[in-house]
Amino acid sequence: xxxxxxxxxxxxxxxxxxxxxxxxxxxxxxxxxxxxxxxxxxxxxxxxxxxxxxxxxxxxxxxxxxxxxxxxxxxxxxxxxxxxxxxxxxxxxxxxxxxxxxxxxxxxxxxxxxxxxxxxxxxxxxxxxxxxxxxxxxxxxxxxxxxxxxxxxxxxxxxxxxxxxxxxxxxxxxxxxxxxxxxxxxxxxxxxxxxxxxxxxxxxxxxxxxxxxxxxxxxxxxxxxxxxxxxxxxxxxxxx
Amino acid sequence: xxxxxxxxxxxxxxxxxxxxxxxxxxxxxxxxxxxxxxxxxxxxxxxxxxxxxxxxxxxxxxxxxxxxxxxxxxxxxxxxxxxxxxxxxxxxxxxxxxxxxxxxxxxxxxxxxxxxxxxxxxxxxxxxxxxxxxxxxxxxxxxxxxxxxxxxxxxxxxxxxxxxxxxxxxxxxxxxxxxxxxxxxxxxxxxxxxxxxxxxxxxxxxxxxxxxxxxxxxxxxxxxxxxxxxxxxxxxxxxxxxxxxxxxxxxxxxxxxxxxxxxxxxxxxxxx
Ligand SMILES: Nc1ncnc2c1ncn2[C@@H]1O[C@H](COP(=O)(O)OP(=O)(O)OP(=O)(O)O)[C@@H](O)[C@H]1O
Ligand SMILES: [Mg+2]
Numbered sequence: 209x210x211x212x213x214x215x216x217x218x219x220x221x222x223x224x225x226x227x228x229x230x231x232x233x234x235x236x237x238x239x240x241x242x243x244x245x246x247x248x249x250x251x252x253x254x255x256x257x258x259x260x261x262x263x264x265x266x267x268x269x270x271x272x273x274x275x276x277x278x279x280x281x282x283x284x285x286x287x288x289x290x291x292x293x294x295x296x297x298x299x300x301x302x303x304x305x306x307x308x309x310x311x312x313x314x315x316x317x318x319x320x321x322x323x324x325x326x327x328x329x330x331x332x333x334x335x336x337x338x339x340x341x342x343x344x345x346x347x348x349x350x351x352x353x354x355x356x357x358x359x360x361x362x363x364x365x366x367x368x369x370x371x372x373x374x375x376x377x378x379x380x381x382x383x384x385x386x387x388x389x390x391x392x393x394x395x396x397x398x399x400x401x402x403x404x405x406x407x408x409x410x411x412x413x414x415x416x417x418x419x420x421x422x423x424x425x426x427x428x429x430x431x432x433x434x435x436x437x438x439x440x441x442x443x444x445x446x447x448x
Numbered sequence: 449x450x451x452x453x454x455x456x457x458x459x460x461x462x463x464x465x466x467x468x469x470x471x472x473x474x475x476x477x478x479x480x481x482x483x484x485x486x487x488x489x490x491x492x493x494x495x496x497x498x499x500x501x502x503x504x505x506x507x508x509x510x511x512x513x514x515x516x517x518x519x520x521x522x523x524x525x526x527x528x529x530x531x532x533x534x535x536x537x538x539x540x541x542x543x544x545x546x547x548x549x550x551x552x553x554x555x556x557x558x559x560x561x562x563x564x565x566x567x568x569x570x571x572x573x574x575x576x577x578x579x580x581x582x583x584x585x586x587x588x589x590x591x592x593x594x595x596x597x598x599x600x601x602x603x604x605x606x607x608x609x610x611x612x613x614x615x616x617x618x619x620x621x622x623x624x625x626x627x628x629x630x631x632x633x634x635x636x637x638x639x640x641x642x643x644x645x646x647x648x649x650x651x652x653x654x655x656x657x658x659x660x661x662x663x664x665x666x667x668x669x670x671x672x673x674x675x676x677x678x679x680x681x682x683x684x685x686x687x688x689x690x691x692x693x694x695x696x697x698x699x700x701x702x703x704x705x706x707x708x709x710x711x712x713x714x715x716x717x718x719x720x
Contacts, residue, residue, distance in 0.1 A: 228704075229706075230711070231707075231708035231711045231712075232708070232711055232712060232715060269703065269704070273697055273699070273700055274699045274700055274703045274704065275700065275703060275704040276696075276700060276704050276706060298682065298683050298696055298697040298700075299492060299495070301697055302682055302697070321650070321651065321654040322654065322658075334661075
């Protein structure tokens with residue numbers, strides 16, 4: 209069994225544990241996960257499954273560095289070296305976010321006054337893609353997600369909820385990160401736009417991207433998942 | 449002599465691959481009272497660090513000590529100079545320190561009147577810093593000043609007006625232009641959106657965020673506003689009573705605060 213990440217298996221989670229300590233409630237401890245372990249393969253999509261509150265989002269957030277890790281490791285293949293995200297310095301996590309792990313969510317807060325086109329282009333520019341090319345790619349992606357081109361110049365602050373979601377999705381998918389975390393990217397999309405997202409996911413797989421996602425809709429899950437990861441198997445003993 | 453850095457130079461500096469600023473065991477006492485106690489951290493090129501905490505927690509004391517505006521009681525602050533050499537700021541000659549502050553650093557005060565000269569024109573406020581780095585050509589200085597005014601969204605026709613005639617938001621944007629015109633590598637900001645109304649704040653934050661990203665600035669920003677920290681910073685340092693309570697990646701500290709005090713701070717904010 210391979211225990212160290214490689215290009216083909218770029219992320220390995222082992223013995224991951226998470227609990228929240230609520231200091232404002234007398235230090236009450238809420239154990240959420242224990243001994244979580246799985247690996248991601250390049251070109252495949254793994255889906256985190258399990259009932260609400262089981263810890264699916266917490267796993268994504270620990271991998272992306274939004275949540276602290278209590279114990280265990282999150283080893284990632286980052287530019288030819290291995291980094292343990294469970295213990296990495298903020299600077300290292302920032303480097304991994306820039307180059308290696310992308311996050312696709314409908315709910316990233318967007319900056320009010322920046323044009324939609326630039327919001328989508330920004331992560332590409334940060335990764336060294338020429339500004340003009342990044343903007344063109346942004347437009348292509350937005351058009352695919354059926355966002356009317358008259359909106360491209362406007363900041364999304366005044367957009368409808370559904371339009372804002374699609375801007376965030378376009379932003380998340382715009383880069384060529386080798387690992388993508390998908391935080392319910394299809395929830396509440398109409399079926400035409402959902403199909404576009406599924407198509408983009410297939411293309412990402414074909415490009416060799418390793419994906420890890422949360423999809424509540426069973427039909428969608430069926431269509432994208434190469435593996436299911438049963439998160440209830442990682443429930444801590446106290447909570448079971 | 450033009451001391452502004454070219455992209456090449458910046459790339460070379462980055463290749464030195466060390467922190468731009470290293471603070472070690474920094475303590476400031478006011479008599480018996482603690483201003484800030486035994487603080488250590490690094491800031492790397494292009495990194496934005498937010499120092500957050502309630503009023504009186506020692507944020508501004510710390511900022512003023514690091515920027516040598518206030519003498520520290522003990523500790524060291526090491527800065528990587530443009531030639532790549534690390535220097536202990538507390539052992540530097542006063543003249544050299546002032547030069548650093550006027551050229552390679554910026555300092556954006558909460559109250560623009562503290563960072564601007566209120567009785568000279570907007571153009572002169574920006575031009576003055578250029579002259580400090582050796583620019584003498586009047587036409588060029590005026591051109592650069594005009595360019596910077598437009599970058600901070602002040603119309604060119606206001607160039608000869610004094611900041612006294614500007615709104616609070618415009619004054620703050622002018623202060624930012626004055627600080628950034630010499631292409632500093634490190635900018636200190638003390639509650640830069642502090643005295644402004646919400647809509648003016650939002651506009652200023654967008655502007656700052658864009659400039660910081662475009663120029664690759666390292667920033668140390670003091671704020672009690674977690675939303676400002678969320679929007680601008682990569683890392684957060686939480687302070688209370690002169691001590692560092694918690695530090696980490698900004699969204700980690702705000703989404704999963706570990707220390708009791710940080711949990712309190714985050715929970716008392718409705719929407720960060
Ligand atoms: N920041 C936090 N602070 C305290 N508790 C949290 C935090 N985030 C999550 N939790 C708790 O951790 C548990 C797991 O939450 P999580 O969001 O990971 O579940 P989930 O599987 O994604 O659920 P859903 O399917 O409803 O989205 C829940 O009991 C939740 O209340
Ligand atoms: Mg969830």
